[in-house]
Amino acid sequence: MxxxxxxxxxxxxxxxxxxxxxxxxxxxVPEATGYELIARCDPRAWxxxxxxxxxxxxxxxxxxxxxxxxxxxxxxxxxxxxxxxMDPFTDxxxxxxxxxxxxxxxQDYVNNLEVFSNVPGxxxxxxxxxxxxxxxxxxxxxxxxxxxxxxxxxxxxxxRKSADGSYGSMQLHNYPEKQTVFSFSNLRAGxxxxxxxxxxxxxxxxxxxxxxxNKYKSAELFVVAQIDNIKTVTPFRYDEKTVMEKAASLVPxxxxxxxxxxxxxxxxxxxxxxxxxxxxxxxxxxxxxxxxRVGYLMVLTDKSGKENWVYAEMDNFAENVRQLGVxxxxxxARFQQPVANLAVKSNVDSVKxxxxxxxxxxxxxxxxxxxxxxxxxxxxxxxxxxxxxxxxGGGYGSMQVHNTAEKQTVFxxxxxxxxxxxxxxxxxxxxxxxxxxxxxxxxxxxxxxxFVIAD
Numbered sequence: 067m068x069x070x071x072x073x074x075x076x077x078x079x080x081x082x083x084x085x086x087x088x089x090x091x092x093x094x095v096p097e098a099t100g101y102e103l104i105a106r107c108d109p110r111a112w113x114x115x116x117x118x119x120x121x122x123x124x125x126x127x128x129x130x131x132x133x134x135x136x137x138x139x140x141x142x143x144x145x146x147x148x149x150x151x152m153d154p155f156t157d158x159x160x161x162x163x164x165x166x167x168x169x170x171x172x173q174d175y176v177n178n179l180e181v182f183s184n185v186p187g188x189x190x191x192x193x194x195x196x197x198x199x200x201x202x203x204x205x206x207x208x209x210x211x212x213x214x215x216x217x218x219x220x221x222x223x224x225x226r227k228s229a230d231g232s233y234g235s236m237q238l239h240n241y242p243e244k245q246t247v248f249s250f251s252n253l254r255a256g257x258x259x260x261x262x263x264x265x266x267x268x269x270x271x272x273x274x275x276x277x278x279x280n281k282y283k284s285a286e287l288f289v290v291a292q293i294d295n296i297k298t299v300t301p302f303r304y305d306e307k308t309v310m311e312k313a314a315s316l317v318p319x320x321x322x323x324x325x326x327x328x329x330x331x332x333x334x335x336x337x338x339x340x341x342x343x344x345x346x347x348x349x350x351x352x353x354x355x356x357x358x359r360v361g362y363l364m365v366l367t368d369k370s371g372k373e374n375w376v377y378a379e380m381d382n383f384a385e386n387v388r389q390l391g392v393x394x395x396x397x398x399a400r401f402q403q404p405v406a407n408l409a410v411k412s413n414v415d416s417v418k419x420x421x422x423x424x425x426x427x428x429x430x431x432x433x434x435x436x437x438x439x440x441x442x443x444x445x446x447x448x449x450x451x452x453x454x455x456x457x458x459g460g461g462y463g464s465m466q467v468h469n470t471a472e473k474q475t476v477f478x479x480x481x482x483x484x485x486x487x488x489x490x491x492x493x494x495x496x497x498x499x500x501x502x503x504x505x506x507x508x509x510x511x512x513x514x515x516x517f518v519i520a521d
Contacts, residue, residue, distance in 0.1 A: 100292045113259075148183040152179045152238075176238075203233070234251060330515060380425060
């Protein structure tokens with residue numbers, strides 16, 4: 067069984083905390099006071115070692131300013147550095163760190179950029195705007211956002227994010243000056259990552275494909291922030307006991323059942339091959355016999371900390387427990403069929419709760435169309451709902467449970483590889499496409515979890 071740490075609003079232990087200066091920063095930029103260290107890493111070792119300091123889950127509050135200090139020491143011991151600060155481009159502290167697979171992506175303008183550096187040619191001072199390109203996927207040179215002055219042919223301060231891949235970009239640009247402030251790209255290449263301050267003098271200005279990390283004896287990246295109403299947070303560990311206690315507190319009928327999977331909807335998938343599942347808890351090896359019943363508990367916590375949840379339980383419909391989890395390609399799960407003895411509980415007012423003779427599921431890793439090709443009664447041919455048509459290929463993905471008689475989606479999780487931009491919803495989506503297809507709404511929640519429970 068694999069268990070990883072994560073955070074829930076209910077698990078916060080908040081204490082007063084004051085600002086802790088970052089000495090490595092104030093030694094170079096004395097006026098950069100009031101910053102808290104969010105994360106520190108060696109970009110050249112990021113792929114294997116991760117963060118040396120990671121406060122992304124232990125600090126909470128309102129972001130006021132965001133900053134990045136990159137220090138590069140060459141083979142002769144010469145130090146080059148840059149510090150850049152700006153108004154926050156997100157309200158989530160974890161989002162300002164190194165882009166993570168399945169996490170949020172940002173290709174945005176930033177306001178009130180300020181740059182300090184000892185590198186000749188780097189424009190320093192205060193600037194009204196800049197722009198960032200933070201994502202964990204591949205990208206191409208096309209100037210998708212029409213950043214003024216950017217090229218469509220070279221990798222610079224205006225590129226286009228791809229839907230998949232894992233090259234990664236963590237770049238800050240001073241676009242009015244047509245300059246990259248700093249770049250950390252090819253995030254998982256180790257010493258062969260792309261690292262640079264200012265524009266690359268040869269090749270792509272944003273250092274893409276430069277493999278310049280191997281030129282340096284050492285490299286340090288500091289992610290810092292000024293935070294109002296700062297609090298410290300005690301991270302929480304979700305193991306089987308805790309999950310089942312939580313489930314029983316919401317749905318007493320789950321008492322005595324077993325946890326099969328715990329899955330972080332925001333970060334659990336997002337792999338380029340769209341075929342793997344990064345379960346936070348995986349107890350599938352403990353199930354030696356087919357379960358009689360299977361239940362799905364989805365918990366979506368909004369930005370205010372309110373939990374929205376639904377539990378749907380039904381007779382087992384699968385041949386093996388791998389097919390009861392997220393239906394990626396490797397699971398061999400492709401189900402478009404009725405399910406028997408559906409039971410639904412929820413704290414979402416619009417959801418029909420109770421016991422129902424049947425429901426229907428749409429579990430597959432493929433793309434799909436809105437046509438009601440299986441003739442589900444009441445389903446639409448022109449909206450994505452409780453009766454769609456699965457395509458033979460593609461990788462969008464659908465994990466949907468429907469209350470057929472009530473013409474209602476009980477819960478939906480779609481577009482598995484999109485991470486925080488996946489579709490996730492409880493009950494029918496208001497407006498078009500009741501099954502949440504194309505909604506990309508998971509980013510509107512602080513956290514999203516799916517627990518698979520069986521007996």
